Amino acid sequence: MQDKEKNYSQLKKLALASGACLFGVADIEPLKKDFIDISPQSLKDLKYGISLAFRLSDKIIEDIQDHPTHLYLHHYRQVNYLLDRLALKISSFIQNQGWQSLPIPASQTIDWEMQKGHLSHKKIAVEAGLGWRGRNNLLVNPQFGSRIRLVSILTNLPLRVDKRMERDCGNCFRCVEACPAGAIKERREDFDWLACFEKLRWFRKKYNIAHYICGICIKACPGNIHLTKL
Numbered sequence: 001m002q003d004k005e006k007n008y009s010q011l012k013k014l015a016l017a018s019g020a021c022l023f024g025v026a027d028i029e030p031l032k033k034d035f036i037d038i039s040p041q042s043l044k045d046l047k048y049g050i051s052l053a054f055r056l057s058d059k060i061i062e063d064i065q066d067h068p069t070h071l072y073l074h075h076y077r078q079v080n081y082l083l084d085r086l087a088l089k090i091s092s093f094i095q096n097q098g099w100q101s102l103p104i105p106a107s108q109t110i111d112w113e114m115q116k117g118h119l120s121h122k123k124i125a126v127e128a129g130l131g132w133r134g135r136n137n138l139l140v141n142p143q144f145g146s147r148i149r150l151v152s153i154l155t156n157l158p159l160r161v162d163k164r165m166e167r168d169c170g171n172c173f174r175c176v177e178a179c180p181a182g183a184i185k186e187r188r189e190d191f192d193w194l195a196c197f198e199k200l201r202w203f204r205k206k207y208n209i210a211h212y213i214c215g216i217c218i219k220a221c222p223g224n225i226h227l228t229k230l
């Protein structure tokens with residue numbers, strides 16, 4: 001137990017000093033069945049998922065009006081690179097102590113049809129207590145809202161596990177009103193993936209944005225500012 005706590009504090013300190021704004025740990029056993037393109041052999045001993053978040057620039061997000069900007073496109077890419085480097089740093093630190101560690105790419109699509117990566121960083125973040133799944137289908141943290149991006153590292157290093165945050169969007173509907181595709185509904189389960197994706201495809205073509213991104217529901221969800229008004 002002492003080792004778990006010590007390892008947790010050591011990694012958290014390193015992650016925050018390296019630029020992460022949030023750190024948490026989840027038990028990944030119940031989530032493994034949904035991981036793709038990672039061999040069972042590689043996953044066998046990995047029991048913990050470390051979830052890290054990096055805070056997006058408010059200025060860049062606030063600059064988005066009714067479509068994704070090139071400033072946001074650049075930011076999105078740079079934050080993904082930074083998250084990958086962060087995961088690599090933590091992973092290497094764990095490995096050098098004699099434990100196993102698997103950094104998962106921050107943004108790499110494996111299954112194009114289903115638009116899936118190796119695993120859901122959001123699911124790990126929820127289990128690691130970083131926030132809840134909002135109506136906009138993104139992770140929402142009380143302090144930063146949806147203005148964060150995530151990465152995960154899987155490991156067998158003994159770590160203390162965090163608790164889920166028992167909160168939800170409550171009476172807030174800002175992103176529902178803001179979404180230009182009408183994809184965000186009252187219940188997250190009703191989120192219209194297809195309508196969202198069609199809008200991203202349209203943005204990509206119309207504004208020559210080399211990614212399927214939008215940013216409008218991220219802008220609508222800034223954290224503290226409006227959550228305190230619920």
Ligand code: SF4
Binds near residue numbers: 136
């Ligand atoms: S803007 Fe409000 S409703 Fe939408 S995800 Fe954020 S907190 Fe939830």
Ligand code: SF4
Binds near residue numbers: 213
């Ligand atoms: S990314 Fe854009 S289109 Fe998709 S749900 Fe958010 S606001 Fe709507």
